Structure formats: C-alpha cells, structure tokens
Amino acid sequence: MILGANSAMGRPKGRTEKAELAENAILEASAFCIGNEGIEAASITRIAERAEVSRALVAHYFPKKEELFEKVIVYIARMGVETIDLSAENLGADPAGKILVIVRENMEFFMKRKHYYRCFILFYHFASIDARLRKINTQFYDRAVERMSGPVLELNPKLTSDTIKLWSEILYRGYFFSIQRYFTVEHNRSAENWRSDAEQEIGLMIKTIRQLKS
Amino acid sequence: MILGANSAMGRPKGRTEKAELAENAILEASAFCIGNEGIEAASITRIAERAEVSRALVAHYFPKKEELFEKVIVYIARMGVETIDLSAENLGADPAGKILVIVRENMEFFMKRKHYYRCFILFYHFASIDARLRKINTQFYDRAVERMSGPVLELNPKLTSDTIKLWSEILYRGYFFSIQRYFTVEHNRSAENWRSDAEQEIGLMIKTIRQLKS
Structure with a gap:
C-alpha cells in the first residue's frame, strides 16, 4: 500500500536516520524546483544547490532522474x-x-x-x-x-x-x-x-x- | 469575451481564409505536440513538421514561442x-x-x-x-x-x-x-x-x- 501511513513512517531495514534525512532534503528540494520552475528546469545541479548537498549525493540516492x-x-x-x-x-x-x-x-x-x-x-x-x-x-x-x-x-x-x-x-x-x-x-x-x-x-x-x- | 462563440467564429478584418486555415493547422499541430510530448519538446521544427508547413510560416504567425x-x-x-x-x-x-x-x-x-x-x-x-x-x-x-x-x-x-x-x-x-x-x-x-x-x-x-x- 503506497500510502499506508505506517509503512511510510517505518524506516526500511539498514537505513540510517542520517540517510533518511538526506533523502528527504533532496525530495523537498526537488518538489520546490519542479513545482516552481517546471520539471525540465529541475536539474540535478539545481536540486543539489537547493538541498545544500553535493551533486554526487543526489545521484547516489536518485540515480535515474526519470524516477x-x-x-x-x-x-x-x-x-x-x-x-x-x-x-x-x-x-x-x-x-x-x-x-x-x-x-x-x-x-x-x-x-x-x-x-x-x-x-x-x-x-x-x-x-x-x-x-x-x-x-x-x-x-x-x-x-x-x-x-x-x-x-x-x-x-x-x-x-x-x-x-x-x-x-x-x-x-x-x-x-x-x-x-x-x-x-x-x-x-x-x-x-x-x-x-x-x-x-x-x-x-x-x-x-x-x-x-x-x- | 475570450470565449464568445460569435467573436471566435468571426474572422478579423483583413484576414484571408487561407491565413486562417494555416494558423489553425499550426495550432492543431501545436496542441498535438504539446499534449503528447510536453511543452519543452514542442519545438518550432516539430510543430512545422506536424502541420506540414515551413518553419518560417510558424514563426510568421507565432513570433514568440511563449505566446x-x-x-x-x-x-x-x-x-x-x-x-x-x-x-x-x-x-x-x-x-x-x-x-x-x-x-x-x-x-x-x-x-x-x-x-x-x-x-x-x-x-x-x-x-x-x-x-x-x-x-x-x-x-x-x-x-x-x-x-x-x-x-x-x-x-x-x-x-x-x-x-x-x-x-x-x-x-x-x-x-x-x-x-x-x-x-x-x-x-x-x-x-x-x-x-x-x-x-x-x-x-x-x-x-x-x-x-x-x-
């Protein structure tokens, strides 16, 4: 169930809290860039800037931009x-x-x-x-x-x-x-x-x- | 009134039927490209191809892509x-x-x-x-x-x-x-x-x- 509050809140095995925070920061920055500037403008560079992380970290968590x-x-x-x-x-x-x-x-x-x-x-x-x-x-x-x-x-x-x-x-x-x-x-x-x-x-x-x- | 059926059907003074047909063909082709492929992919070249007119004609009727x-x-x-x-x-x-x-x-x-x-x-x-x-x-x-x-x-x-x-x-x-x-x-x-x-x-x-x- 994609929207189950419980499954969404639970952290998958082996994930650290730090990893989850970084991932959420990247998702938050992506939502900001995509929502306000459009999907084409939301480059890995722009998202990394907004999330204040490195481009490499964005690529690590989200290797495929389409996803x-x-x-x-x-x-x-x-x-x-x-x-x-x-x-x-x-x-x-x-x-x-x-x-x-x-x-x-x-x-x-x-x-x-x-x-x-x-x-x-x-x-x-x-x-x-x-x-x-x-x-x-x-x-x-x-x-x-x-x-x-x-x-x-x-x-x-x-x-x-x-x-x-x-x-x-x-x-x-x-x-x-x-x-x-x-x-x-x-x-x-x-x-x-x-x-x-x-x-x-x-x-x-x-x-x-x-x-x-x- | 942007949607008035009468004003929409009436042809502005000085416009020929041919000009109107060309313009509608370009708008139709644009709707196809934008709807199916997205606004970024809908280049003047793609629209001209789809409408079977020259790029110059598209640029003549619609000088600004934003509009x-x-x-x-x-x-x-x-x-x-x-x-x-x-x-x-x-x-x-x-x-x-x-x-x-x-x-x-x-x-x-x-x-x-x-x-x-x-x-x-x-x-x-x-x-x-x-x-x-x-x-x-x-x-x-x-x-x-x-x-x-x-x-x-x-x-x-x-x-x-x-x-x-x-x-x-x-x-x-x-x-x-x-x-x-x-x-x-x-x-x-x-x-x-x-x-x-x-x-x-x-x-x-x-x-x-x-x-x-x-």
Missing part, C-alpha cells in the same frame, strides 16, 4: 496523508465534523505548501500520458474516497454501499476541486474567505446526504 | 465552446436533458481529442504559476458555470441565486472531474460504461436539485 519525479509525488502524498490522518485521530463523534476536518486539513496542507500542489497538478498531466503514474494516482484516489466513506455512512446509516461510494466521491471532488480552483482561478479575496466558502459547500452536501432516503 | 501555448489553449477552448453550444441549440424544453447534453458533449469533446485534454491539464499547472494564464482560466470557469445556471433555475424555480450558482458549480465540477479522472485514473472498462456512470452521477444531482426547498 525522481515519481518519488517526489509519493513523498508529498505520504506527507499529506500523515498530516491529515494525525488531525483526524482527535476528532469527536460527529461525522459532519470529521468530514469538515478532512477537507480543512487537505486545503491547509496545499495552501501552506504551494509548490507541492504545483507538483501534483503536473503529475496529473503526466498521469494522463504515462500508465505507471496513472496507477499511482489510482491508489491516491481510492484512498481519499475510502477515507470519506466512514463518516458518510455515519451521517446516514440508511445509505446503500453504492450511494456511500458515490457521495464519498462527490465530497472528495468537492475539496479537490476547491483546491484546484484556488490555485488556477483568480480570486480577489483572502484565503480565509475562500476556505469558508468551500466549507459552506461541503456543509450543503452534508445536509443533502442526511436527507437521502437510500 | 503559442496561450493561443493553443484559447483555440481548444473556442473549439470546445462552439461544439457544445451548437449541440445545445437543438435541445428540447427539459432542463435535465439540457444538463445531460452539456455534460455528454464536454466529455465526448475531450475523449475524442485526448491531446486537447493533455494540453489543458498542463495549462492548469502553468495557471497555478502564471497570473496571466490564471486570468484566462477564470474566464473559462465563469463561462462554464454560467452555461449551467440556466437549466438549474429551470429545474427548480424556487432556488435563490446563490443556490443556483452553487449547484451550477457542483454540476460543472462533476463533469470536469469525471473527465480528469478518466484521463488520470486507471479504469478497466469501456468509455461507454465510464460515461454512463458519470451520467448517473449527474442524474442523482439533478434529482437532488429538484427536491431542494430554496
């Missing part, structure tokens, strides 16, 4: 899942509250780290061309929908499993799209206003789900 | 709007039918022209970095939501203008996201099955909108 982008995407997703799952642990019993926290944390995660989102949208472009990246994206997608489906069932226990899946997808795309719109559409307003709008939309969805008959 | 991508995006959007508006003209009086036609035509448009979609998703990436492209994207977004709002009001005349806008956005993101998912997520099924699923989702939204109290 680096994939690793960056998995790294960002792992960070995102950890952040969101951690905040979800301390939720109360209210399913509407759980959904709002998932939405809010997802938005916060990308709004605070714009280069991550820019990497992700570039990743969607490459996923539309490359079957391997499409496979990775499918795992992200399934995981996000799955995370939504628990609170949806709690919102309305009368729902069939098909309807739960459908509304989980609608909720997921609600916040996914809100993030995409935040980054790609002009808006002369504060992030706070913009976020509260998105939450209002999610609120409307929640109200609708509660009223459904099946 | 070419923007022109390609506007060209694809113009084509899309014309296709969808034409099919919407012959709709019956049923608002649900109108919404389904808008959705179906949008999906068809991109599913038949995969390189167009691939250009578009790359455009979203650049819009997240470049304010000028973000402005263009805002016009596309507003236009799509506006196109939905007529049938939504017809579906349920009790709705307030805020609710109409909100549900128009939800419907728009429904098909937008379906297209994005089609291109970026694995699906072992025919395009037909996949499309009918999306239409079922839209059908559920329509049913919900009809039941709303305000």
